[in-house]
Amino acid sequence: MRTTFLLTLLSGLAVSPVFAADAPQCKKVRMADLGWTDIALTNTTAQIILDGLGYDASQTLLGLGVAYSALKENDMDVFQGNWRPVQDEEYKTYFDNGWVEVLGVNLEGAKYTLAVPQYVADQGVKSFDDLAAHAAQFGGRIYGIEAGSNKPLLDMVAANRHGLGDWQIIESSEAAMLTQVANSMADKSWVVFLGWEPHPMNLDYKISYLSGGDAEFGPNFGGATVRTIARKGFSAECPNAARLFANLAFDLDYENHGMRMILGEGKSAEEAAREMIKRNPDKLAKWLDGVSTLDGGPGLPAVQSALGQ
The missing domain is CATH 3.40.190.100 (Glycine betaine-binding periplasmic protein; domain 2)
Structure with a gap:
């Protein structure tokens, strides 16, 4: 009887996803914004998802150089606008000295x-x-x-x-x-x-x-790739949020059409981001692969519920 119970329990554990919650100090996620429509779309997409996961995400409008300085000084957490190679030379010291860290590539073919x-x-x-x-x-x-x-x-x-x-x-x-x-x-x-x-x-x-x-x-x-970077230590301190940003990859068609909603159709960044997320459920599932809510629950159903899906 005991053996059967233990085998059943272990079997259930083997197939159930295991999520790791972030620490409470990770609740606030500060994103740098440049006033560019592409970053408005990608930042707001991240913000909607993070809020659905129980985080408190925000965006701050900064100049490009100030955005890098803010990451270095721990005044910002994440920046989704590291265009390469055009930013490589001017901001080389930030990477060479470990003042920022790379979370992933969010766009290719730019x-x-x-x-x-x-x-x-x-x-x-x-x-x-x-x-x-x-x-x-x-x-x-x-x-x-x-x-x-x-x-x-x-x-x-x-x-x-x-x-x-x-x-x-x-x-x-x-x-x-x-x-x-x-x-x-x-x-x-x-x-x-x-x-x-x-x-x-x-x-x-x-x-x-x-x-x-x-x-x-x-x-x-x-020709460029666009990377998502973060302040030093962000991925170690907030691995769940960092995993979301590492997963959060877009494509040219997605961004062209999302940005057109903002610039050509008069929609807010939030309206455009929500509509594009709803149009692309497969992307949402990939973005939330292995990502939990802030308190450690399954991420995808929480975000789907927040979106009314």
Whole structure:
């Protein structure tokens, strides 16, 4: 009788998932935000899932350099915007000195470099080296995003690479830059700007990425992977939350369409993130593989319940 009972108990333990709860001090998860729509989508996706697991997640808007400093100084926990290789050189010391740790890759196949409307490319502007000859048509201006994210372009001008030493980098925001692009394209005027994928600009506009920017953004049109990084010690202190971020991987189609909801359909980041999660139940299951609630319960059903699924 006793043997039968023990075998039954052990059999049940063998097939039941074992979850490890995080310590109470892990309840608050602080994520750095740059004001980029892709990070708004991915951060809010993480926040919705973490809240469903019983955590208290938050986002703070920071410049890129400040985000790295905040991780180093333990003022932030997680940053989902480590674009490689474009950030490799400037922030190399953070990784070399162990001030931050890598949790995983959240996107592959991204690109990040200068772009022009297709009608400008059709007139022969296909490379960084083609820009200088058309300075008058471009107004000697390159449109970037928020201060702190345009250093490759600022360094390019300072070094007079591609003959662009007297050009001006217009630093504003993603939204302001895209307004300039939309206005320019409406009247077929010339504009050169910082473009990237994932982004609905790739769905909404006919654009062409410029070659020849390897020194600024790396080969293959700034071909990139995007990693999730954290403050030193985060994965050891909060392994369950860290596992979620390690699992949390997206793709170009997911982000392009989620970002389009925000930028093109007027939805909030939360509305877009919730809708994309509900459209992709298989992704949600993968993201929550081996992840528990804060108090150690099964994670997937808790999040599904919070989402009304």
